[in-house]
Amino acid sequence: MRLLTHNMLACNIKGVTKGFPLGIEHTRLETKESELNADFLRHIFPKLDWKAFHEAAQSVGVNNIPDQVEPVMLDDDEFLRKFHHALLEVHLEEGALICPETGRRFPVTKGVPNMLLNEDEV
Amino acid sequence: MDCVVELEKHKTVDSLHSPSSLRISRVREQRKSFSSWQGASPRRRSASIRLVGRHPDVYEPCDDSFALVDALLADKANLVERRPKLCLEVGCGSGYVITSLALILADECHAQFFATDISQTAAQVTRETLSAHGLQADVVVTDLVHGLEKRLAGSVDVLLFNPPYVPTPEHEVGAAGITATWAGGDRGRVVIDRMLTMVDSLLSSKGWFYMVTLTANNPSEICQIMKKKGFASRIVIQRYTEEENLHVLKFWREDLAFDYDYNAETGGGGTTPQSSLSSKMSRLAFWR
Structure with a gap:
């Protein structure tokens, strides 16, 4: 899974009010190149929680994402390249996502996060 | 001849009320029929059957899957124009x-794709299928969209759902193995x-939103439920097989007035594109 998906996932255990952003633990990361598309990046930019994205990028070792952003930066090719790489090219293959409120771990196996809840969590 | 038509000759979907074990055996029987035309060239731009991952607990592409993909192909020009x-x-x-x-959508839309399944095995098989086609998309194991619903709210441009639609005893819903599919x-x-x-x-x-339904699901009632939520609907594809009458329904926000030119490909025998349901609900009596 990529940081795009991380930015779209929240813990929804019953009673949890702050289930976002999920912490990231990783034992295996992969980088897979993909074609950069500026239209997609501009489309998704306002939908992202940038603070969560910035922290997630740092937790997978990508340290060149600015913590403060302005829409005008989307005209800068260098920024778009970094943005694209962190959002769509770094894959969390093995590890876990951690609920910030309860500490509940959601395992990530072969690149797939398992968000299923136990009966007592629904 | 279109592969769908070929497939329908091999059709083995059982009746709605058959015991699950019978359905399993027929799904397996069907698997053999798929292998008999694996050599066929991929039709149009859909996924290649021979590259689709397999597992005994994961539902293999069947008439309903083909109907949904054929609906997307029939609607391709409109989909591309929407730039999802x-x-x-x-x-x-x-x-x-x-x-x-x-x-x-590959060449024209630069979209990103998500998929969910309640089965970890299915999620891995989906990942294999995507990978075999050289595609990247993220797959999440969850119940419907749990965990994604808050952050994806208001953002999904194309939503697809081929549900577990066969009428069964309640206890079979969400059961282990292939029954849940x-x-x-x-x-x-x-x-x-x-x-x-x-x-x-x-x-x-x-x-x-595109969804597969059976006549037994009362699609006309489903359309009325969605109409109350502000959605217009149409049947993109209606397909009669020996024992199933499948519809692929499409829903969109009614306030989004557009009247596109509908030139659907019919996608093989037994398939009929229909015009907008919202204005023709009276015709839906035949569903019952």
């Missing part, structure tokens, strides 16, 4: 449908009705 950016399939199974959508409880509506409550929240203002 985020697409989500709920209950992706083998990955045949989401892979096909990604291929259909088709068991839909009372009138086959248990999982469908849960999904219908989430569509409005998930879809973007220009979002489209």
